[in-house]
Amino acid sequence: MTPIKHVAGRAIPFGRKNVDTDVIIPSHYLKTITREGLGKGAFETIRREPGNIFDTPEYAGAPILIAGDNFGCGSSREHAAWALLDMGLTCVIAPSFSDIFSGNAFKNGILTVVLPQEAVDRLIEVAQTDPIDIDLETQTVTTPFQDRFTFEIDPFRKACLLDGLDEVGLTLAQGDIISAHEAGLRAQLPFLASANA
Amino acid sequence: MSKKLRTLYEKIWDAHVVERRDDGTCLVYIDRHLVHEVTSPQAFEALRVAGRKVRRPDLTLAVPDHNLPTTARRDAAGKPIPIADAESAAQLDALTRNAHAFGIRLIGDADAEQGIVHVVGPEQGFSLPGATIVCGDSHTACHGGLGALAFGIGTSEVEHVLATQTLLLKQSKSMEVRVEGDLGPGVSAKDVVLHICGQLGAAGGTGYVIEYTGSAIRNLSIEGRLTISNMAIEHGARAGLVAPDETTFAYVKGRPYAPKGADWDKAVAWWKSLATDPGATYDKVVVINAADIEPTVTWGTSPEDTVAIGGVVPAPESFADASKQEAARKSLDYMGLTPGQKLAEVEVQNIFIGSCTNSRIEDLRAAAEVLRGRHKAANVKWAIVVPGSGLVKAQAEAEGLHEVFIAAGLEWREPGCSACLGMNPDKVPAGERCASTSNRNFVGRQGPGARTHLVSPAMAAAAAVTGRLTDVRELMR
Numbered sequence: 001m002t003p004i005k006h007v008a009g010r011a012i013p014f015g016r017k018n019v020d021t022d023v024i025i026p027s028h029y030l031k032t033i034t035r036e037g038l039g040k041g042a043f044e045t046i047r048r049e050p051g052n053i054f055d056t057p058e059y060a061g062a063p064i065l066i067a068g069d070n071f072g073c074g075s076s077r078e079h080a081a082w083a084l085l086d087m088g089l090t091c092v093i094a095p096s097f098s099d100i101f102s103g104n105a106f107k108n109g110i111l112t113v114v115l116p117q118e119a120v121d122r123l124i125e126v127a128q129t130d131p132i133d134i135d136l137e138t139q140t141v142t143t144p145f146q147d148r149f150t151f152e153i154d155p156f157r158k159a160c161l162l163d164g165l166d167e168v169g170l171t172l173a174q175g176d177i178i179s180a181h182e183a184g185l186r187a188q189l190p191f192l193a194s195a196n197a
Numbered sequence: 198m199s200k201k202l203r204t205l206y207e208k209i210w211d212a213h214v215v216e217r218r219d220d221g222t223c224l225v226y227i228d229r230h231l232v233h234e235v236t237s238p239q240a241f242e243a244l245r246v247a248g249r250k251v252r253r254p255d256l257t258l259a260v261p262d263h264n265l266p267t268t269a270r271r272d273a274a275g276k277p278i279p280i281a282d283a284e285s286a287a288q289l290d291a292l293t294r295n296a297h298a299f300g301i302r303l304i305g306d307a308d309a310e311q312g313i314v315h316v317v318g319p320e321q322g323f324s325l326p327g328a329t330i331v332c333g334d335s336h337t338a339c340h341g342g343l344g345a346l347a348f349g350i351g352t353s354e355v356e357h358v359l360a361t362q363t364l365l366l367k368q369s370k371s372m373e374v375r376v377e378g379d380l381g382p383g384v385s386a387k388d389v390v391l392h393i394c395g396q397l398g399a400a401g402g403t404g405y406v407i408e409y410t411g412s413a414i415r416n417l418s419i420e421g422r423l424t425i426s427n428m429a430i431e432h433g434a435r436a437g438l439v440a441p442d443e444t445t446f447a448y449v450k451g452r453p454y455a456p457k458g459a460d461w462d463k464a465v466a467w468w469k470s471l472a473t474d475p476g477a478t479y480d481k482v483v484v485i486n487a488a489d490i491e492p493t494v495t496w497g498t499s500p501e502d503t504v505a506i507g508g509v510v511p512a513p514e515s516f517a518d519a520s521k522q523e524a525a526r527k528s529l530d531y532m533g534l535t536p537g538q539k540l541a542e543v544e545v546q547n548i549f550i551g552s553c554t555n556s557r558i559e560d561l562r563a564a565a566e567v568l569r570g571r572h573k574a575a576n577v578k579w580a581i582v583v584p585g586s587g588l589v590k591a592q593a594e595a596e597g598l599h600e601v602f603i604a605a606g607l608e609w610r611e612p613g614c615s616a617c618l619g620m621n622p623d624k625v626p627a628g629e630r631c632a633s634t635s636n637r638n639f640v641g642r643q644g645p646g647a648r649t650h651l652v653s654p655a656m657a658a659a660a661a662v663t664g665r666l667t668d669v670r671e672l673m674r
């Protein structure tokens with residue numbers, strides 16, 4: 001995964017509450033076999049609204065999305081995270097996220113930043129005209145206007161994101177304890193240790 | 198030294214912990230991994246991109262089920278009939294290619310053993326008591342009917358298991374749902390689990406692993422226990438469990454992947470030791486009287502929306518909670534039902550007997566029993582029976598059940614998920630009702646605008662005969 005230390009640039013001031021994963025990526029896109037290309041279906045229903053924020057030229061390629069409360073609720077589809085990544089987003093800021101969505105986002109290298117509603121409102125205001133800066137090392141969000149908000153993040157997730165480590169890679173590095181467990185299984189519970197038809 | 202008293206869940210959990218971290222997260226070993234075509238392509242893709250291998254292809258079994266058509270798959274000359282939907286075909290094709298590329302056994306559409314993963318796993322003896330079993334599908338809890346710790350996972354987790362044969366998990370709380378007493382005539386395992394969904398609510402089991410206990414559960418066959426555990430997720434629990442016993446051992450013995458010889462004796466001894474210690478405590482206990490359970494149907498768009506077949510559609514105002522009132526209003530609108538309406542007067546146009554909840558041989562026998570010598574009602578336009586696997590199909594045909602279905606005007610299909618979720622061409626038309634033996638009555642689950650009433654196989658058969666939701670006891674001889 002690409003390490004995330006710093007995300008800076010334009011932020012899409014979306015702000016809507018309770019955006020579920022069906023809005024992020026409608027179910028008719030779920031029959032794909034790759035992670036790429038889902039950006040074209042992201043926020044499809046919203047993009048049908050004339051003048052919608054996602055198709056406003058100045059936000060094209062923006063790396064940050066500012067959302068409302070409970071972002072990513074609904075079905076657990078991981079396609080929602082893939083769709084955001086495919087749009088070029090690497091960070092989402094919101095007052096709260098659904099647990100499953102923030103887990104999926106993390107697993108795919110997207111930083112989710114939780115800030116109080118007032119801070120999110122201020123960032124939405126700034127994002128109308130100016131860029132936003134997120135520093136993961138110091139856990140701060142800043143603007144060109146001296147705004148400075150700090151956020152909390154699970155230390156394990158922070159370390160993984162900073163180093164671009166994915167969970168699979170980390171667990172693979174523990175191959176020896178997994179092998180030891182397998183050896184124990186072969187000795188104690190051989191019928192579980194292998195499956196032969 | 199006194200040993201801590203443990204539940205079945207805690208014993209299985211402890212036996213699989215590879216490493217326990219300070220924050221309570223555990224690296225848990227996974228014994229069996231079932232893979233189907235919908236949630237695996239991106240996991241395999243990620244392995245390929247990172248240059249990673251499947252750690253234990255021998256503990257992994259791939260079976261296509263969701264997208265397969267249930268009509269004939271080969272022409273008269275034995276050549277495969279192409280699948281019309283390009284995306285379905287691409288997912289199925291990807292599973293075949295990935296299984297070959299990563300050295301995983303594939304039970305493909307042409308194999309006699311093909312079927313729904315949750316039917317195939319137990320049937321092949323691949324799913325075993327005491328094992329940790331995962332699959333990229335929320336109804337993986339099904340295998341808990343054998344006493345396995347089984348649960349659904351997302352695509353990133355599928356990748357994690359493929360690469361490492363482990364998962365990072367936090368232990369859940371434990372709940373006992375005890376069903377005591379004898380089930381009345383016409384009341385099946387499906388009615389029991391629908392009743393549990395109604396009692397607990399769709400989120401009642403959230404954060405728990407549920408062990409189903411009590412004489413009513415003990416007296417069920419493995420098929421019935423699989424039906425109950427299958428719907429654990431529909432009352433919020435990630436996994437369900439029934440303690441392995443003599444019924445379980447008799448079911449597992451002799452199946453293709455089942456332990457053999459000295460291994461068998463070792464296995465049985467271990468399985469017996471897994472039973473919850475007398476005096477061990479659960480975080481929560483719910484007791485249900487079996488005599489209170491009647492043939493049950495759903496009226497709404499959540500599996501918690503259950504009512505006995507003799508009952509009426511509830512009024513939204515009858516619910517205490519404001520958000521449930523609102524949800525009930527929306528449900529009734531979607532379902533085209535009015536408060537006070539008798540369920541037994543609701544006409545149905547479609548019948549679906551199938552899905553990983555109710556497509557095993559016992560389910561088909563129960564449906565055939567009701568349909569024998571009868572015919573579906575004229576207003577029932579579409580009625581299909583979809584066996585859970587090729588082996589179930591063969592067994593049913595050996596017993597002549599298919600002839601009963603066909604004589605009654607029902608279609609006898611090839612195995613797969615079918616109208617449970619309508620990813621293949623089997624869908625319920627918008628605005629029409631279906632008496633369905635599947636597990637989810639969500640909005641649009643069986644097709645856009647489709648109205649689902651969840652029922653048992655015998656109740657679905659009864660509805661086919663009368664053309665309306667019907668108390669199967671009226672048709673019992």
Ligand code: SF4
Nearest residue numbers: 336552553614617618
């Ligand atoms: S039968 Fe239905 S619930 Fe079961 S695995 Fe298939 S789609 Fe999922």
